[in-house]
Amino acid sequence: MREAIISFPMFGEGFRLNPPASITIGGFAIYFYGIIIAVGMALAIVYTSKTSKRFGFSMDVIYDYLIWSVLAAILGARLYYCLTYMDANGVHTYLQNPVTMLYIRDGGLAIYGGVIGALLALLVRSRMRRERVWGLLDIMALGLLIGQCVGRWGNFFNREAFGYETDVFCRMGLTFRGSTIYVHPTFLYESLWNFVGFLLLHFHSKTRQRYLGQYFLLYLIWYGFGRMWIEGLRTDSLWLVQDVIRISQLLSALLFAGGLTLYLLNAARLRRGKGPVFGGPLPERKAEQTAA
Secondary structure, three states: OOOOEEEOHHHOOOOEEOOOOEEEEOOEEEEHHHHHHHHHHHHHHHHHHHOHHHHOOOHHHHHHHHHHHHHHHHHHHHHHHHHHOOOOOOOOHHHHOHHHHHOHHHOOOOHHHHHHHHHHHHHHHHHHHOOOOHHHHHHHHHHHHHHHHHHOHHHHHHOOOOEOEOOOOOOEEEEEOOEEEEEOOHHHHHHHHHHHHHHHHHHHHHHOOOOEOHHHHHHHHHHHHHHHHHHOOEOOOOEEEOOOEEHHHHHHHHHHHHHHHHHHHHHHHHHOOOOOOOOEOOOHHHHHHHHO
């Protein structure tokens, strides 16, 4: 489907796009998917480094964590995809030939694997540095929303991660070999959902933060709910039980439920003048500003 012509009827019948999936430099193909993922990571790094002081960290410390988390995110995204991928016959092809896991240029990255990898890297590195991880989780949450918002447009260039056929007003047309189908542009849904979530958390964190770890929980709630809904529209999901349970949809539901439970529990404890069960106190500088 990488050669399919893309259209959006809501912009008129003449609105048709055919962006290349890759460019070739010196006989070497560079895929736009990878370029866009890299752009999303770069924007997330710029944002997190600029807002680090708000959560009690210097830029140098943040860069140290970023090196670890970015590498772990790439490794986790690839490993998650390879371990859960099955072909049309229900065969775990990567497990049968493990060396193919190294062929990352052939495609195959899973966002949840990247999130898990980055989270584990933060936990390990904070333990090594003997620093509390709560503020790092907040920074990570905001950065992830940026990276995921931008990164989803890699699916646009690959003509992938779209949903079932539909006639909704915002449907996307894919014309391939003379035949056109109209589908849910689920990559666009998720990109916009993440963008709105980032704006809400960004402005809320400037004036209304009550404890460190708060925005990580809000990220779990926002992203978990949105992904749970959007994943149900997709046709290319990785299945836990074929045609019964999607892996990412189940994981999204668990993250949403867990994040919401902890957030409400923290809110109840704060109303009673107690500390959060998940999270830590604000840095002294931030606490003084909030009180003022």
